[in-house]
Amino acid sequence: MKKELLVIGAGNIGRGVIGGLFFESGYHLYIYDIMEERMKQLKEQGTYLIERVGANNKRRVLVDDFDVLDCSDTVDLIEHMKKVDLIACCVYEGAFQSICQNLKEAIEYRTEQEAAPLNILLCVNALGAPDYFETELAKLLQNNPAASRYLKEKIGICQVMVGMAAMPSSEELIAEDAFAVTTKLDGHIGIDEEPFKGELPQVKQTGGVQKGKAQIYRKVYTGNMKHCMLAFLGKAKGYTYIRDTYDDGWIEDCVLGAFFEADAAIQAEYQFDETDHQEWIDFIVEAPKNRNLKDAFTRVAADPKTKLSRDNRFVGPALLCMKHHILPFYLAKGIAYGFLYRDESDIASIEITNYVKEHGIEKAIEVYCGLTENEWELKQLIMAQYKEAEKIR
């Protein structure tokens, strides 16, 4: 396999985690992002720094084997989609449609050329991303039978579990390198191996996983939920970074409570085998407390409108708990603190907290969590937790 990777979305994950690990494993990167001016600057700069921060040590990586595409339009992007056999999409959900639109053109070309298989790595926390890509591409290619066949037979659309946090670097480091990005040192990247065409790339801290579509639910409903709940509760306690919550026993109890509720529901739904299940618990619960990492609540809890929505990291597992007769007591607490979370730089948090003030918590739960009258038990649980949370805050 050619050691080339087209990275779409050159943010924390695209530059820092995926770009960094593939670069360190001998891959040449092609980088594309919609931020045209910034990409021009990156091209001029020619290198960028990654700071990998562990609980006990740090390490720097200077990435210098990449080309930045012409990001003024999508011509160059599509040209590279035609030729590079491995693509990593490191973006949020809002970018999916336009990426599919561009992929359509590339797939038609690849079909004509009888090109090699193409693997698309969806390095996202969004739920149902592979299904979205499969359906959208099938729709876009429906009038081209040969390309539809190529899509089915030669394109691997793979969920990737990015189990490694990445964030903007400190001001000091940014002064040194405007494109520096900070990531955790430990962690693991899991590629859903079932849809992958050919041999998996040999990349550091990266490997294949099974049941990828189920794994992303587990990651988001337990791991990302826990992370975000630390931020919601931590903010109420006046902290700023995830590390500030590490010695707070109350936060730890609540967050672990929510984790194990969600984990039990996920296990009931997806039945991961016991070894895999225990490894996941250890990965999340026993992760070393990384006090060197300044992971800000502003990043972790960003866009609480999405995070509190029906299928996302709190209401999703809470509903799954109800389905499996598990009381989502602590998950409801997480949701309640989500309704109290306010960050003056985050418009979604301002909208939500203003809405609660104006219309009350019950209406807010209906609007933002999408809970219906039939789901009255969960609604009442969240309302009760909110009442408590207001007193404690």
Ligand SMILES: NC(=O)c1ccc[n+]([C@@H]2O[C@H](COP(=O)([O-])OP(=O)(O)OC[C@H]3O[C@@H](n4cnc5c(N)ncnc54)[C@H](O)[C@@H]3O)[C@@H](O)[C@H]2O)c1
């Ligand atoms: N940061 C983390 O710790 C982390 C860990 C695991 C998974 N994730 C997931 O990875 C994805 C990226 O997160 P991030 O932290 O890198 O975000 P980010 O905001 O740092 O980077 C996203 C980048 O995508 C670019 N972009 C937006 N629309 C685009 C388009 N149409 N084409 C190309 N580029 C486009 C943005 O300009 C931005 O540079 C998200 O789905 C996130 O949930 C993040």
Ligand SMILES: O=P(O)(O)OC[C@@H](O)[C@@H](O)[C@H](O)[C@H](O)CO
């Ligand atoms: O990027 P988001 O908004 O989906 O989630 C914020 C964080 O929880 C997330 O980026 C984690 O750091 C990451 O998923 C680590 O596994």
